[in-house]
Amino acid sequence: MKSNAIYFSDNFFSAGKTSIYDENKGELGTLDLKSAFSSSLSVWDASNNLVVEGRFRFFTRKWFVTNATGHELGTLRQKWSFFTKKYEYETNGRGTYLIISEGFSKEYRVLNQNEQIVAHFEKKSNFFQSDAYKLTNNSDELSNEELVAMVMGITMIIKQNHSAASSPAAT
Template sequence: MDHQILFLNDNFFSSGTTIIYDENKTQVGELDLKSAFSSSVDVLNQTGSVIVSGKFRTLRNRWVVTDYDQNELGELRQRFAFFSKKYEYDAGKRGVYEIKSEAFSRQYEIYDSQSKLLVKFEKVSGFFSSAAYRLSSYETSMPAWEWIAVVMGVNAIIKRNNSAAANSGGAT
């Protein structure tokens, strides 16, 4: 499959499982958001087996993606940028991928080291409800399951940054 579209969402309290759908609204897996007190996620296939997981590294603002045996697949980190949002996913020997978005955009694009567009994901809800994403994968070089863990990592970094900003304002 050259082009794959998946839909996934976060729960309002960031815990429990949510369903991953394809463009035909067929369930293709689940997202286990573990608990409201941690940001870790498991991406499960249709039989409920863990395919990939994502979580923050201890005391760091970096998101690590692992396979079902806890072997590290890659690490996501935020990059400093003016007037835009940038992240970098380092997948080791498989390459380094750049995740970019305009400052107030709800759409993100993932590029390989040759600036080839591989994946688009956009936030399709989230104002008074939990965040939901539409993931369009244009390349099969990396499984869509791994990109789901990366997308949830971007979401977790944004939540962590927003929480830190809210907690730091007003105390003088």
């Protein structure tokens, strides 16, 4: 699934399957958000082959991305900062990437270790609609499927943060 710009979306209840499209609305694959009660997903190619999966492990705030055989491709974690949103995606043997977004922006840049932009994604949301994303991949190291799992990992981390902030124990 190599395409310069791809489009995919979340579901209202973060459960179910959604299609992944290219710029011409050609279907490239499927994003399967497993369940509203668990934070895990899988990305399938157009031939319905499992490519990558993403999930939290028990008692951790890190998002793990694995390939179809369960080999870990990378780990996503939030980095604390003021006035910006920062995440770090550490891959096994392919470098560490920094994902940055300005305070209230819905646009994110993925930077390699040389601080070059290798991917860019933005959240396109409308009122009463689930979040949709446009992802542009210029990386030779990161596949579109891996980046989709990483983008949804950021969404899951944000949801986890909101859930923790609104729980009775947090007040």
